[in-house]
Amino acid sequence: AQSVTQPDIHITVSEGASLELRCNYSYGATPYLFWYVQSPGQGLQLLLKYFSGDTLVQGIKGFEAEFKRSQSSFNLRKPSVHWSDAAEYFCAVGRSGGSNYKLTFGKGTLLTVNP
Amino acid sequence: GAGVSQSPSNKVTEKGKDVELRCDPISGHTALYWYRQSLGQGLEFLIYFQGNSAPDKSGLPSDRFSAERTGGSVSTLTIQRTQQEDSAVYLCASSLVRRGGELFFGEGSRLTVL
Numbered sequence: 212a213q214s215v216t217q218p219d220i221h222i223t224v225s226e227g228a229s230l231e232l233r234c235n236y237s238y239g240a241t242p243y244l245f246w247y248v249q250s251p252g253q254g255l256q257l258l259l260k261y262f263s264g265d266t267l268v269q270g271i272k273g274f275e276a277e278f279k280r281s282q283s284s285f286n287l288r289k290p291s292v293h294w295s296d297a298a299e300y301f302c303a304v305g306r307s308g309g310s311n312y313k314l315t316f317g318k319g320t321l322l323t324v325n326p
Numbered sequence: 327g328a329g330v331s332q333s334p335s336n337k338v339t340e341k342g343k344d345v346e347l348r349c350d351p352i353s354g355h356t357a358l359y360w361y362r363q364s365l366g367q368g369l370e371f372l373i374y375f376q377g378n379s380a381p382d383k384s385g386l387p388s389d390r391f392s393a394e395r396t397g398g399s400v401s402t403l404t405i406q407r408t409q410q411e412d413s414a415v416y417l418c419a420s421s422l423v424r425r426g427g428e429l430f431f432g433e434g435s436r437l438t439v440l
Contacts, residue, residue: 220366236353245342247431254330254431284399301368313382316361318368 213238213304217317225325227296232287232320234276234302243305244285245314246276250298258300261285272296297324328352330432332418338438339408347403347435351420358401359429360393363415373414375401376423408439 214237223232236242243262247255259270266278276287285302301322303314331350339345351358360372371385375395386392390408395401405412415436419429 252433255419255429255431256431257428261353264332302370313359313371313374313385315371318366 213242213306213315215302215304215315215317216301217302217320219320220318221321221323222321223325224292227291230289230292230296230322232300232302232322234285234287234317235283236285236302236304237283238304238306240306241280244269244272244276244278245303245305246285246287247303247316248272248298249299249301249319255301258287258292290325292322294324294326297322330418330420330430332416332432332435335433336436336437336438338440340399340440341410343406344401344404344406345408345437347405347416347418347430347437349401349403349418349420351399351401351418352430355420355430357421357423357427358395359419359421359424360403361417361419362387363417364413365433369417370380372403408437410439413437413439 216235219234245260246258249255258274259268261268261278269275275291278285299319301319302317305314333348347391357375358375361369363369373393374382390406393403417434419431421427421429
């Protein structure tokens with residue numbers, strides 16, 4: 212069965228600092244990988260996704276993520292964090308070869324941004 | 327509408343009562359999902375509908391939970407004889423059915439069982 216681990220429950224960074232959120236997955240084949248962001252009281256919004264090809268994917272709001280098969284990781288990065296990035300971030304894995312229903316989500320990482 | 331719409335946004339109920347949560351997906355999206363989000367637990371898959379196919383109910387936690395989707399559009403999640411552990415945010419999402427189709431989420435229905 213597929214699973215996702217986000218090792219960091221809560222991260223605090225200063226505005227303007229760089230950010231990396233960790234995500235490790237377990238899946239028997241090449242996965243579909245996603246990062247979603249959830250602002251307080253809001254639904255989830257897709258930041259970026261990886262299916263195949265270039266292992267470095269660019270997303271919205273200046274985020275990027277790198278798929279590393281050897282490490283089973285899909286870490287999310289941003290070079291300079293803005294106060295508006297404060298939110299909860301979820302990594303998810305879906306099965307390849309079909310529609311990506313039944314996405315498995317990690318437990319999320321809450322990001323706090325200090326001024 | 328432009329996005330996935332869920333109602334009610336907040337529901338407070340007493341233990342033992344039944345509740346219904348509604349989801350109106352994006353027009354044209356044939357796939358519809360229900361997830362449950364509990365504090366610190368991430369998102370838990372509940373059920374998936376795709377067109378006229380039999381729904382995947384494998385994530386429903388007990389037989390007190392049921393869901394239906396009428397006319398391939400609006401879906402209702404029903405929780406019977408609610409328990410305090412049912413308190414959570416229930417998220418609905420919809421998507422086009424294609425490889426890697428993005429899930430679009432509603433803002434959720436927050437259920438509090440007293």
